[in-house]
Amino acid sequence: MQLSREALQRAYRQMKVIREFEERLHLEIQTGEIAGFTHLYCGQEAVAVGVCEHLGSEDKIVSTHRGHGHCLAKGCELNGMMAEIWGSREGLCKGKGGSMHIADIDKGMLGANGIVGAGAPIAVGAALSARIDGKGPDGFKVAIAFSGDGACNQGTTFEAMNMAVVTQAPCIFVFENNHYSEHTGVDYAVGTAKDIASRAEAFGMKVWRADGTDFFAVHDTMREVLAFVRAGGGPAAVEFDTERFFGHFEGDPQRYRGKGEIDRIRETRDCLKNFRASVTGAKLLTDADLDQIDRQVLASIDAAVVAARAADRPTPEDVLADVYIAY
Amino acid sequence: MAQMMYRDAVLSTIAEEMERDSNVVVLGEDVVGGMGTAGGPEAIGGIWSTSTGLFGKFGKDRVIDTPISESAIIGAAAGLALAGKRPIAELMFADFIGVSLDQIWNQTAKFRYMFGGKTKCPVVIRMAYGAGYNAAAQHSQSVHQILTGMPGLKVVMPSTPADVKGLLRTAIRDDDPVIFLEHKALYAMSGEVPDGPDHTIPFGHARLSRAGEDVTIISSGLLLGFCEAVADKLAAEGIGCDVIDLRTTSPLDEEAIIDSVEVTGRVVVVDEAPPRCGLAADICALIAARAFASLKAPPQAVTPPHTPIPFARELESAYLPSVDKIEAAVRHVLGWR
Numbered sequence: 001m002q003l004s005r006e007a008l009q010r011a012y013r014q015m016k017v018i019r020e021f022e023e024r025l026h027l028e029i030q031t032g033e034i035a036g037f038t039h040l041y042c043g044q045e046a047v048a049v050g051v052c053e054h055l056g057s058e059d060k061i062v063s064t065h066r067g068h069g070h071c072l073a074k075g076c077e078l079n080g081m082m083a084e085i086w087g088s089r090e091g092l093c094k095g096k097g098g099s100m101h102i103a104d105i106d107k108g109m110l111g112a113n114g115i116v117g118a119g120a121p122i123a124v125g126a127a128l129s130a131r132i133d134g135k136g137p138d139g140f141k142v143a144i145a146f147s148g149d150g151a152c153n154q155g156t157t158f159e160a161m162n163m164a165v166v167t168q169a170p171c172i173f174v175f176e177n178n179h180y181s182e183h184t185g186v187d188y189a190v191g192t193a194k195d196i197a198s199r200a201e202a203f204g205m206k207v208w209r210a211d212g213t214d215f216f217a218v219h220d221t222m223r224e225v226l227a228f229v230r231a232g233g234g235p236a237a238v239e240f241d242t243e244r245f246f247g248h249f250e251g252d253p254q255r256y257r258g259k260g261e262i263d264r265i266r267e268t269r270d271c272l273k274n275f276r277a278s279v280t281g282a283k284l285l286t287d288a289d290l291d292q293i294d295r296q297v298l299a300s301i302d303a304a305v306v307a308a309r310a311a312d313r314p315t316p317e318d319v320l321a322d323v324y325i326a327y
Numbered sequence: 328m329a330q331m332m333y334r335d336a337v338l339s340t341i342a343e344e345m346e347r348d349s350n351v352v353v354l355g356e357d358v359v360g361g362m363g364t365a366g367g368p369e370a371i372g373g374i375w376s377t378s379t380g381l382f383g384k385f386g387k388d389r390v391i392d393t394p395i396s397e398s399a400i401i402g403a404a405a406g407l408a409l410a411g412k413r414p415i416a417e418l419m420f421a422d423f424i425g426v427s428l429d430q431i432w433n434q435t436a437k438f439r440y441m442f443g444g445k446t447k448c449p450v451v452i453r454m455a456y457g458a459g460y461n462a463a464a465q466h467s468q469s470v471h472q473i474l475t476g477m478p479g480l481k482v483v484m485p486s487t488p489a490d491v492k493g494l495l496r497t498a499i500r501d502d503d504p505v506i507f508l509e510h511k512a513l514y515a516m517s518g519e520v521p522d523g524p525d526h527t528i529p530f531g532h533a534r535l536s537r538a539g540e541d542v543t544i545i546s547s548g549l550l551l552g553f554c555e556a557v558a559d560k561l562a563a564e565g566i567g568c569d570v571i572d573l574r575t576t577s578p579l580d581e582e583a584i585i586d587s588v589e590v591t592g593r594v595v596v597v598d599e600a601p602p603r604c605g606l607a608a609d610i611c612a613l614i615a616a617r618a619f620a621s622l623k624a625p626p627q628a629v630t631p632p633h634t635p636i637p638f639a640r641e642l643e644s645a646y647l648p649s650v651d652k653i654e655a656a657v658r659h660v661l662g663w664r
Contacts, residue, residue, distance in 0.1 A: 060410060094443035101441040110409045111442065115433050121399040122434065125406020125414070132352065132388045132412065143406065156429070159399035166394055322444030323478055325502045327531070327578050 001223065008285055009293065011053055011215060015045040015272055016297045017078065018069040022246070024301050025068075025085065029250045035087055038099045041069035043213075043245035046271035047176050048073035050218025051144060054226050060108045060126040060143040062119035065100050066244075067112025070146050075107040082304035088311035095314045096322070110143075116181075117154025120145040120173065124160045127171035127235070139230030140170040147173065150181030152196045153189060161203040164235035172229055173200055173237040176212060178244040183256050200237030212240025213269045216278065243269045329522060334514040336491035337377040337453070341415060343524060344499045345385050351499060352389045352407060353381055355400055355417030355453075359392035368392075374419060375455055375514060397423045401430035404450045408504075409438065413449045415499065421456035421470045421508060435504045436479030447502040451495075456484075457549055457599060458647055459512040463638040469548070469599040472606050474506045475576040481530055482577040484508040486551035488518040490574060493528030500527070510549040531578035535587075539567020542657055543587040545610060546597040547573040550648055554597055557654045566661065576606055584610060585617050592623035593660040597653055602630040624663030627656045 003011070022040040029038055041048070044066075052061065052073035063070040071081060076092060084091025085099050092102055103111035110126060113119045123145035130141040151157050152175055164171040175196045179186045186194050197207040206228060210221040218240060225236050243265045247254045254262075279285040331339070345351045358378040360371025372379035382390040393400050397418060404416035418424065424431060431452065438448045458467035475482045481503055485491045491509070498505040536551065537544075537558040544554045551572045558568035569587040573580065588594050594614060596607040607628035614626050629648045637643055 060406075062406070092443065093441060093445070096443045097441045103438075103442040103446070105409060105442070105446045110406065111438065113434075115429055118402070118429055118434055121402020121430060122406035122409070124399060125403035125408070126410040127406070128352075128354075128391065128403055129407050129410035129412050143410075156398045156402065159394075159396035160402065162394055163396055163399045163403065167391060323440050324481070325439070325447055327481075327503075 001220070005284065008279055009289065011049055011219070012272070012275055012285075012290060013293050013297060014049040014053070014073055015215065015275065016293060017300070018045045018048065018072050019272055020297050020301045021068060021072060021078070021082075024305060026246060026250065028305065034085060036098050038085070038250045039066040039248065040246040040250065041066050043243040043265065043269070043271070044176055044178060045069055046215040046218050046275070047174070047212045047240045047242055050215050051174055051222050053219060054222050055108070055142075055144070057106070057108045058141045060110050060123070060141075061146060062110045062123040062126070062143070063112040063146050064119060064148060064151065065112065065114050065116065066148065067102060068099070071102045071104070071109055071112065074109040076102065076104045076109055078300060079304045079307050082308040083311045086308035086311065087314070088308060089314040089318060090311040094318065117147065117151040117156040120147060120151070120157045120160035121163070124164045124167070124169050124171050127164065127169035128167060130170050131168070135232065140232060142170045142172055142226065142229050144172045144174055147175050148181065149175065149177045149179065149186045149190055149196060152199060153181070158203070161200055161205065161235070161237070165204040168234045170229045170232070171235040172225060173205070173235070175237065175239045176242050177239055178242050180244055180248065180256070182248045183252070185256070195239075197237060197239035206233065206236050208236070208238045210238065210240055212242030213271045213274060215271055215275050328519045330517060331488050331520045332514065333488045333491055333509070333516045333518075334376055336488040336520055337495060337509060338379060340492050340495040340499070341378070342381060342384065344496060345381065345389065347524065348413060350411065350413045351415065352391065352412050353378060353415045353417070354391035354393055354404060356393055356395050356419055358417055359390060362392045373417070375509070377453070377509075378417065397427035398430050401427045401435060401452065404452070405430060405435045405438070405448060408448045408450045409446060413499065415451045415453060418452055418454040420466050421454040422465050422468050424454070424470055424473070431474070431480070432477050436477050439503070440479060448504050449502045450504045451498045451507055452504070453507045453509060455511045456508045457510040457512055458636055458643060459549065461638055461640055461643055464635040467636040471506075471508055471576050472600040472604065475606065476604075479504065480577060481505045481575065482508065483530065483575050484510070484548045485574065486513065486548050486572050488516060489520045490528060490534070492520045493526050494530075494574060497527045497530060501530070508548070512549050528574065530575045531580050533574055533580035533583040534572040535569060535583070536572050537568055537570035539569055540590055541567045542593040542595065542661055543569045543571065543584075543591045544595050544597060544653070544657065545571045545573065545584060547576070548599060550597050550599055553648065553650045553653055556650050557657055560654065561657065568657070581613060581617070584613065588614050588618045589621045592621050593663070594626045595629060595653065595656045595660060596626065597629045597648055599648065600630065601633050602628060603633055605630060624660040627660055629653050629656045
């Protein structure tokens with residue numbers, strides 16, 4: 001299906017926001033200003049955006065430790081996220097969560113997660129809620145569990161896939177295979193010949209596979225997947241083959257990478273470059289259109305960093321707030 | 328007032344709350360029972376008979392029979408709660424927290440705080456705990472000391488059918504995650520239960536089940552009854568015991584404990600969980616810090632030894648706190664100096 005000019009601009013803008021958000025964090029982290037662990041999503045933008053462009057706020061997603069892209073794609077506010085990563089009380093989680101725990105329940109973003117594989121059961125619960133609520137005019141609302149090739153080895157993920165099939169929950173397991181679980185290759189750690197989708201298939205789900213660096217492949221695939229699940233076909237799974245441009249965490253020396261590997265994937269497997277080549281080649285958008293978006297995005301990231309730096313810091317009293325609603 | 332068994336108080340409260348609020352849903356292993364068998368749905372109806380008939384009444388969307396997947400049960404309950412439902416997850420045996428602890432501890436308990444107070448997580452996790460059935464080391468444990476140590480959770484351990492009714496209703500209506508611990512040996516206990524849909528018992532309010540001025544005995548769950556037996560025996564000798572039923576270990580009614588000890592100056596804490604880093608030690612430390620000047624004897628703890636729970640009848644009996652052991656501890660503090 002041919003996307004409108006507006007939809008193409010929006011998709012590119014969303015991917016570019018994620019890219020520049022992460023590239024900027026990569027620089028800022030080196031100054032020591034940002035506390036804690038940060039895991040960057042650069043390289044995988046086409047997956048988050050290609051999936052979330054199909055979703056409404058009543059559809060839910062559950063994310064991972066590498067969650068900034070999913071959050072931004074699902075509509076979390078840029079300044080609130082930047083402020084959260086800066087540990088400000090003006091952050092989306094008031095500085096209580098940080099990079100690994102960004103959530104915005106009202107937007108249907110049920111949390112990034114510091115525990116690999118913990119998200120899939122939570123997504124099944126959100127999908128069961130959608131099943132209870134029943135079909136609307138567009139079918140069931142859905143819940144999406146984003147998982148990596150690391151999480152596909154966790155028992156929680158297996159339990160969740162089986163339970164989704166048994167309960168026919170409108171849940172979609174999106175596996176982003178970026179070829180590395182932390183510092184270990186998929187060739188070693190995934191026993192099913194690097195193939196994650198076949199595992200979901202073995203649990204009784206319909207599965208799809210696509211190139212996760214190609215926005216159009218992701219978007220087209222997800223249109224089919226969502227039509228199937230929203231109609232009541234049961235849970236489904238998709239494996240996207242993608243690339244991680246940075247290390248597992250910021251500061252990772254990445255000695256496990258092949259010689260020239262990062263230069264090569266940045267050259268040939270960059271979803272933004274490929275998107276630009278595709279839409280300008282087909283004369284759907286011009287370089288000038290995209291350059292303008294680039295400038296706007298960079299300005300918005302600059303503004304978010306300035307705002308995060310100036311935002312209120314939490315106080316010692318805030319430690320005690322929000323453990324319980326009433327205790 | 329109706330006469331009712333502890334297990335029936337669980338079941339009737341769940342049914343009443345499901346009737347009252349369509350967001351209340353139940354999930355767990357065999358909560359329907361018999362799914363996929365010749366016997367058909369409800370051939371069992373839950374191994375504790377605490378979900379019997381719910382499936383027929385409320386249907387498959389609200390009574391969700393799950394595979395044996397404890398992590399996914401708790402995770403799904405958390406996801407249901409984040410999406411606006413009020414799930415009651417049954418974990419069957421409390422010992423199974425071992426396979427689902429991440430979802431209890433790192434997920435459900437922490438969402439509200441980690442997300443800056445912008446969500447609630449109204450999950451009730453029910454589980455049967457406790458020894459007395461020779462069920463050995465993996466089906467007999469008291470786990471409240473582990474869960475009480477986790478910020479974000481509330482922990483409830485009722486000792487009577489009436490308290491099941493009032494505390495479970497509070498748990499289901501509470502917007503925070505609640506661990507609801509049901510003692511296996513109490514399921515068949517019968518007692519008076521207040522009528523009416525609004526009988527609730529607030530968390531953090533202990534119950535004084537016996538009143539006296541000579542010694543304070545603190546407990547909850549099955550052992551509360553053992554403490555009452557000791558108090559009744561000593562009452563015949565003219566010795567008065569305050570017997571405090573904690574009802575909830577998180578929140579803990581510190582004031583009820585301190586107020587009593589300030590009068591009696593002598594205290595025995597009785598707990599079914601292992602002694603190290605446990606509830607009894609926690610309460611003794613609280614008393615030492617806040618009521619030191621009132622103490623007439625060192626606080627005593629009666630707990631099992633620091634061992635796994637043994638199987639054989641003689642061994643389990645030797646392991647567990649008993650009426651005799653509690654009585655000996657009470658006489659020890661009474662006879663100090």
